Amino acid sequence: MEGKFEKVILFDGICGLCNAWVDFVLRRKRGKIFKFATLQGNFAQSRVPQAVQSLDSVVLISGDRIFYKSSAAIRILCDLGGFWKLSSFFLVIPSFLRDGMYDLVAFNRYRLFGKLESCRVPTVEEKESFLD
Numbered sequence: 001m002e003g004k005f006e007k008v009i010l011f012d013g014i015c016g017l018c019n020a021w022v023d024f025v026l027r028r029k030r031g032k033i034f035k036f037a038t039l040q041g042n043f044a045q046s047r048v049p050q051a052v053q054s055l056d057s058v059v060l061i062s063g064d065r066i067f068y069k070s071s072a073a074i075r076i077l078c079d080l081g082g083f084w085k086l087s088s089f090f091l092v093i094p095s096f097l098r099d100g101m102y103d104l105v106a107f108n109r110y111r112l113f114g115k116l117e118s119c120r121v122p123t124v125e126e127k128e129s130f131l132d
Helices: 016-028 041-048 050-052 069-079 082-092 096-115
Strands: 007-011 033-037 057-062 065-068
Touching: 007 041, 007 069, 016 033, 016 096, 041 050, 050 057, 057 069, 065 069, 069 082, 069 096, 082 096
Parallel strands: 007 033
Antiparallel strands: 007 057, 057 065
């Protein structure tokens, strides 16, 4: 991956909860550590085609490693630094338990948080943080 960013967050671009998550990270991110792309976009399709098929997980690409579901969310929080590093505690919980809760929310996310008509269009200020 070229540029100064270190990690890429892939998210469901039409999910209300997923877009709120991106807003949360954008408000708290330090420097240019993250870039963002929707799971519906070309970047995601070329890097993690298996995630694009279901659109049910946030994905974190960190160097040559790819994290899904709760592992991705927890690692993103840890990368925000400060108080958020304490979320690393949740990594001691077995992933099948964490991902079970994650899947429950993911399955109901459109009903609980809404579904957008189209993928997010970044603002002028956000544009440099988005890959496609």
